[in-house]
Amino acid sequence: MMRMHFHYAQPRGILLVMVIAAADRNTGKITPRRAHGQRPPLSPQFKPGRFSTKRGAIELRDVVVYVDGRAENAGTLEFAAALAFEHGAHLIGVFIQPELALSRAEMFVRGKGIEDVVAAHQGKLGGIEADRRALFEGVARRHGIRAEWRLVPSADSDESAVHARYGDLAVVARQHPGDQQGAPGLVESLVLTSGRPTIVLPPRCTATPIRRILVGWNAGREATRAVADALPLLVRADAVEILVVDRDGHFAGHGEEPGADVARHLARHGVVVEVRRLSSGGKDVGRLLLSRAVAFGANLIVMGAYGHSHLSEWIFGGVTRTALREAELPVLISR
Secondary structure (H helix, E strand, O other): OEEEEEOOOOHHHOOOEEEEEEEOOOOOOEEEEEEEOOOOOOOOOOOOOOOOOOOOOOOOOEEEEEEEOOOOOHHHHHHHHHHHHHHOOEEEEEEEOOOOOOOHHHHOOOOHHHHHHHHHHHHHHHHHHHHHHHHHHHHHHHHOOOEEEEEEOOOOOOHHHHHHHOOOEEEEEOOOOOOOOOOOOHHHHHHHHOOOOEEEEOOOOOOOOOOEEEEEEOOOHHHHHHHHHOHHHHOOOOEEEEEEEOHHHHOOOOOOOOOHHHHHHHHHOOOOEEEEEEOOOOOOHHHHHHHHHHHHOOOEEEEEOOEEEEOOEEEEOHHHHHHHHHOOOOEEEEO
């Protein structure tokens, strides 16, 4: 096991040394001279960047939270609202309308009775939506954030992922393995088709500030995307750990010290970051990731979504599958 620490001093504490070209009044010869404590003049075509080295300068602006019509949503809404509040973001609630099963008696209804059954079901759905919306609006009002409410007919609808595409990230609670409630397939749909990072919460989660973040790093495209997507959260964290497992397995071409380059990149953004390298010893890497998150006291795991396509169906890889099914803390996942 090896640990590396990265910290960059703030630019305001650095004395700049410039070389300025000056023409001699007598000879006209151009000679360089040094000027201390001065910033180089900005060329007209360059403008100061919108990001500063001040922590928290990179913000979320739209947080999309998915509200399940069957599952309990209080913890999910509290988490999303707290996140939106901290970043001054707009909160978008997307209600997934549940599909109500017909009773045995309703299956045999004929004639005008069908209209009564439909009306009864619509009334139930309206009541469920009104209840969830009142909860959503109450949470948003308590946090003092801007919010809006949207409706999606079902989790299977292509429309469900569309809403996430116009936000900075999506928040959704995963279904409990033994729970028949909830919207099956919604998490997978968001991760695979939204094109945006998704924070997947454990069932019946509670709102906890994100202050310690564990990044699962293998130098792949998916992990790189996840780190970039998580940057607004990383710059605000008190501590970030880059976890490299089995350094000889996936890091060809990424230097002698895997994880060092991404740590330097994050440090330049003002992230307080360390690198930790572990060997799996042939054990399940997904469970090693989760156990290290607990030991580190992480409030969030950041990782890429890995897998492969089989018969037109995407199958998540082992580490991704373990994290999505077993993590007892939020997981930000990107693909």
